[in-house]
Structures are given as C-alpha cells and as structure tokens.
Amino acid sequence: MTTQQVDLADVQGLLRYGYKHHTESVFLALRVRDRAAARAWLAQAPVANALPQKALPATVLQVALGAEGLAALGVADDVAAAFSPEFVSGLAGLPERSRRLGDTGANDPADWAWGSGPRTAHVLLLLYALPGLLEAFEAMIQSQCAAAFDVVARLTTIDMGGIEPFGFTDGISQPEVDWDGTRRMGDEDKVLRYGNEACLGEFVLGYRNEYGLYTDRPLLDPQRDPQGLLPRAEDHPDQADLGRNGSYLVLRQLEQDVDGFRRWIADATHGDATEGELLAAAMVGRTKTGEPLAGCGDRGLNRFDYDADPDGLRCPLGAHVRRANPRTADMPAGTGGLVSQLVRTLGFDATARRHDLVASARLHRLLRRGREYSVDGATRQGLHFVALNANIARQFEFVQTAWIASAHFDGLSGEVDPLLGTRSSSSASGTADAFSRPSDDQPNRRETGLPQFVTVRGGGYFFLPGLRALRYLLE
Template sequence: MAGADLTVPGDVTERDDVQALLRSGFGPLTEACFLLLRVADVVAARAWLARVHVTSMADLDTKQETVLQVALTAAGMRALGTDPKVIDGFSAEFVAGMAGDAARSRRLGDVGPDAPEHWDWGWAEREPHALVMLYAQPGALAVFREEVVGSIGAGFDVLTSLETSDMKGHEPFGFLDGVSQPSIDWNGERAPGSAADLDYGNLIAAGEFVLGYRNEYGRLTERPIVDGAQDERAAALLPRAADRPNAYDSGRNGTYLVLRQLEQDVPGFWRTMSAAAPANPIPLAEAVVGRRLDGSPLVPLQPQRIPGVGEDAGDRVRNQFTYTRDPQGLACPIGAHVRRANPRNGDMAEGRTGLVGQLLCTLGFAADTDADRIAPSRFHRLLRRGREYGRLLSIREAQASVEHPPAGIHFLCLNANISRQFEFVQNAWLQGTTFGGLTGEADPLTGNRAPLMTGAATDEFSMPQGGGVAKRVAALPRFVTVRGGGYFFLPGVRALRYLAG
C-alpha cells in the first residue's frame, strides 16, 4: 500500500506480555463468568491489580485449568487515579465510553428499548470500572470464582456477574456459533496492501487486533504513548515505542475489548419464522442468519484455497467460500446477518485482478456496482470471544414457549480500532439500511427495527429470486435487545502493572 511503513514491527514476539484472550477463546474451559467491578478503595484496588496473575499467551504452552483476564474502562482508570494525560492518549471512543453520548448511541443503534438508560449495567453509576474474566474446566468455576472474589477484598465491589452457559458450540437461536474467525498473522509474514489483497483473504495483520504492530494499512494504530523523561515508572515498566524516541508504549500488546449483553427472543424468532413459512421455517431462518443450522454456508465452497482458512476439514467446509459467485444474493441474501458481518470481499469488487477490471472498478464502470459499495473486509474484522447464557431450547420448545428465562450472548470482541472496526461494522453493515444496495432493510437478526429519521421502515427482509420478484418478509419484530455494554482496554501485562499505579 502506498505510504505504508514496513519497518513497523509486524510479528508479535512478546508472548509473555500479551493476555491470552487474544490467542484463544479457551474452548475446553467450558465454564466462565465475567465479573464487572467498581473501585471501592483505590489503594487496595491498585494493590490487587499489581499482584494478580493474568494468563498470558506464553502460559498457553501448558494446559490451563483456570484462566483469569483483566480489562479496564476509562472510568476505571480515572477511579484508579491514572494520569489524565495517559488516559487522553487512548482512542476517543474508549475515553467517552460506549454510552458516553447520544450521537454514539444512535450510530450503534442503541435507541428505544436498546437505549443505555434501559440497560441493566453500563450506564451512569452502573458503569463498570474493571472486567475480570474467569474461565475454568468443568466443575472448577465455583471454587475459582470464590478465590478470586476473596482476593479482591476491599479493593472492588462486584457490580454484577455475567453468567454463561455451555451450549455445545451453539447460540440460543440454535445455530452453530463461532465458526468463522480471522486468522492473525502473528509472525508478520504478509505485506498488507499487496496484489493478493484484491481478493478476499482471512489472514489479517496482527496490528488489527494487537496495538503496537503493523495493521492492514502497514502502520501503527494510534495508541497511548508516555514520555519517559517525565515518567520514571513508564521507563521502568513499559516497552519502548517503536516509532518515537524517548517514549514508552502503554498500549503495546494490548487491545480494545467491546462487551455487549445481547438478550435473544428465541420463542419470538421461531414463531415469526413459522408464521412466515408454516410448512418449514428452517430455510427462512437460515436465510436470515446466512448459514445453515450446522454452520455450513448457503453458497457453494470454492476449490481454490483462501489464505488464512484452516487446513482442518471442519474449517474448510464452513469457511472456504466467498460471495463473488452469488452477487445477487440468490443463494445467501445480501442482507443476511453473517453476510453483513463479513462480506468476504477484497480490495476490488469480486477480486478483479486484471488491469482492465481494476480500472473499471476504480472508475465506477464495473458491471456489479453494488459490490463496490461495500468496504473491503480486511479493514473491519473483529476477533470474537463471546459466550452464551441461558438455556438452549429446541425449535419445537421455542415454538411452544410463551415465556422462558432470559437467554442470549455476552458478545465480546477484540479490535485495535473501535471506530474503524466494531463501530463501523455495527453502524454501516449491521444497522445500515443501504448495505450492498439494499433499501429499507437493517440486519434481520439484530436490527432494532427503529424507523429512519424520514419515517421509512427498516423491518423488511428480502430474498432475491432468479428471474422474478424478490420474496419479502415485512414487519419483522425485534429479536435482540441490548441489556448492557461497555468499552474496555485489555492491557499487556506490563501495562496493567503500570496502570495500576
């Protein structure tokens, strides 16, 4: 890419300084809970953060019975007495917070019943200062949690504990979940912006997820830098900044963590699918999601290998595909949830690599102009680490259920740039009503159904038909409600000690 600085480090070597969540979702550790904390005593809170053992990437070389990860909000850093100049070095989105202003809430779709004032946590005095994530082998979480809460002592109050459930790889609507993740280029093997990126690839620069390393622009993402001449503790604890002399990097080996509690109306979803398709609601539900219940894609697999797609058979049969052979959405509707979340496109529409094809795309004369309206996937990828909660219902149980205990996903993703990654995907692709040339359609699965400022509806879902008028499902009800959310910083181990003061 023109102007890219390839001297910026691309390989992540300080594995003992990177919290393990960046490397793994800890699948074998089927029990987990997320503790949301508020500072009760500054001195005690700092002392606990300074001594607590957080699992690093290097620790994953051996089997882990339990794992602990720690992240902080900007409000938490202020409560700990972190230097305001250090806090101001973080991204504006993180400093303001997910519920920090009405404009951000509108962009994220957090309006109406999803508005922060209706959340169970994440708003005003219910905004957490710290997030402690606990993972354990089956049967071991209760004792582990008791030990951790006891060690916190007087430092923090537990605002709430987000419990999780083991749904055997499925999410509450019944679909196999977590089947598509970006592969991180930990060794810095690829040069972002080369001709290979004209086509879709799943191998993404480490700097898209870990601060202090080369991102997909070949540069360092902005992060907090500390002047070593004015801060002796920074010089003693933090790594040197790769791009600034006499400066130390409190962002290096860290990342931003987005957490949203999304409650799913499982009975409502399956009743709606059944009403629209009484004979068999499953194909319609799969069209809405964009995958089959077993996680397989709705479009055919392609024979050529996609860089970054795993060699194992399970990954290939679920991820060896793009949408280039389905430009009209005949197999997988353009507005389907997973097609919006990752359009699987390259830097040029349909990955046109010929000189004439590239020129036509650049000038806007390509035959498939709708594909040009979707930004390249590689700049907007998210590393998802969420967990489900509640009880998994069968389709039959869901159709017959009137009320059931809350169920949903504690959506958790990691990204180095909240605005360009999470907020872009949420605003432009999921909530956006013009995605891929559509009109009047937000995400059929997660959309808030709020009308546009013009009064136009956003609650339709269209399924194109070959040679005919598209099938439409109108007046879709809300299936997902936001119950809480926040922006956190998951620091490197050294930066955690520094921020602890």
C-alpha cells in the same frame, strides 16, 4: 520489513486463544469502591498471558479497564486521555453514538441493567475454567476483591456446545491473526483476493495494521515512565508505548427473544417446518450446522466468498454473516454495466476498484470471543458478545453501524440486520422491518414486519492492557 517479535508473555491470552476447553466462564463488571485496595489487588492479580502452555491451565483470569475505571484507579488525566476517543467517551457515553449503533428504543442505554450512568463498569474481570473448576475459582476471586470493588453485573455464561440460542452454530469464522508478521501489504495477490489473514495490528496495539501503519495508541513521554516499565514504541523509540500488546475489548449483553424468533419464523412460513429452516438460514447466511449458503464445496466451512453470488440469490445480501463480513464487497450490485460501476466507485482504474472492494471487508474484521448465557430458568437467554479490535471506530463501530444497523446496505434499503436489527422508528430511516431474500424464480421476495429479536441489556468499551502496561497503570 522484518519479521515482528511479539512478547507473548506481555499479551493477555484472550487475544490468542478462545479458551474453548474452558467451557465454564463468568464475567464480572466491577466498580472501584476502595482505590488503594483495587490497585493493590489488580497489581498482583494472576493474569494469564499468551505464551503457549504444555498443559491447559485449570483457570484463566483476564483483566480489562474502562475509561471511567482509569480515573477511579487514579490514572493521570492526560494518560487516560491518550486512549482513542471512542474508548474515552464510552459505549453509552454519547447519544449520537447510541443512535448510530442502534441503541435506541428498547436498546436505550438508560434502560440497561448495567453499563450506563452510575452502572458503568470500571473494571471487567473475565474468568475461565476447565469443567467443574469455576465455582471455587470465582469464589476465591470474589472474596479477594470484596473490599476493593462493588459488583455491578455478574455475567454468567453457559456452554451450549458452540450453538447460540437461536439454534445456529457460532464461532466458525474468525480472522487468522498474523502473529509471525509474515503478511506483507505490498503483496498484491494477498491484498486483492479476499483471504482470512489479518495483520497483527488489526487486533493488537503497537504493530502494523492492514494499512501497513502502526496502530493509533497511547504513547507517553518516557519521563512519565522513569522506571522503564513500558516497552518503547517500535515506530517512535523515543516514546513509551502504553498500548503495546494491548487491545480494545467491546462487550455487549445481547438478549435473544428465542420464542419470538421461532414464532415469527413459523408464522411467516405458515407452519411449514422445511420452509422455516430455509428462512432462518437465509437470515443468518448459514444453515444451523454452519454450511454457508454461498457454498464452500469441500474447502471447509470458512473458505468462501460472495463473488459467485453478486445478487444474493444463494445468500441474501442482508443475511447476518454477509452484513457482518461482506468478504468481497459491500457495494451495490447495481446494473453491472461498466459506466455504472465506474460511477459507483468514483474511479476509473480497475485495480483501484478491486482494492476498494477488498478493503471494505479487510479493514473491518473482529476477533469474536463471546459466550452464551441463559438465566432465570432459560426465560432470559442471549449472547455476551465480546469483540477484540485495535480500532473501535473502524472495526466494531463500523460493522455495527454501517453494515448491521444501517437501513442502507449493499443496495438494500428499509431493512437492517434481520437477526440483530433495532426496529424502533427513531432512526432517520424509519422502521426497518423488512428482509429481502430474492431467488431465481422470485426476484422480489421480501419478508416484512420483522419484530426485534435481540435487545441490548448492557455493555462497555474496555482496554485489555498488555501486562507491563497494567503494571505501569497501577504503579
């Protein structure tokens, strides 16, 4: 395997940078009103690439397209159908998907402010600016777009200094993306030990992923690209690679009931502030300032795993960060006996078992690029959750369905993610309103009656194209 060459000029910057210095941002969810005007504007939009810059750009524009947007922009049906099935059917497009994601009850897409039915976004513009520069930038973009698009949602964001509305430091854990292609899947040591590195193909289409395989992506007969606008596929040089240097972007508007969260914590701990902090930290798996409950010594806030805490006595098995990235395993701890372990892994080979354990975390990583929001005098607050991944089904949907929204996880049952879980009883497992947090002296400690703290208000699945692919789609 040779070191990969990535054409950073073709990659949208958001894949490489969080734009942390660009503390102002707004996301515009648009519907095409005038196809020709929309195509013309998008074709010349100043979309920022991932090349390193000497100085920070004052403003940054990123463009993502929804599946309905491809049709609205006049992209041929067979080209649009070449994208992944979950992108094609959309975040809110199938009742079965909504049920699995926990988008039922209060989260039902029928009640979303945007992102379902006639309010499905065609195009998503993400605008970022250095302090003080967003207003003019947005005004310029909005006026340029006015004839082409209708704004279905204007998602403002707020800079809370890295703290999300419940009061916890966010954005600490991110996978380290292997842009240089030095990660080797044959390197047992790297693959078997939990590490934070991830192959480029986990996030950027057209490269090798953690299976050592090229990502699924839309590949076209070169006759569909007579001008040679698209790169040729590395693994199929006879095909034009529409996916290369792109990614899938998942956006979910997650409203947080901050008062409800604080009230419930206070009630559950009888107003004892110290106990309240401990309970809240147990639900997240980190303290408010970000220290992992599993412990990281002086190695840094993200250098830890759960090997030394198999029963969740330090960090509960069901804590948000442990569900969202179990790091070593999402296997039930069980009795720990050899026979039980063999039965649970359905295998008799210790190496294979370790492979499985690490694979469970390694294959489901997300690049998180969300921003907080606070509107209507802080009466409505939350997170515009943004995740980038190369495979929506294996990454975002797996994390959300099998780990966060599942009432069966790591040997737990009758409980879902304590922060994010949907408590509606429409799921097969009934109302999952408990949270187990065992300790040495209270092995069965379990909170019950958790209300729902987070409600989905909108969202969508988008394709964040490489810049050549964007141009191709608009030709």
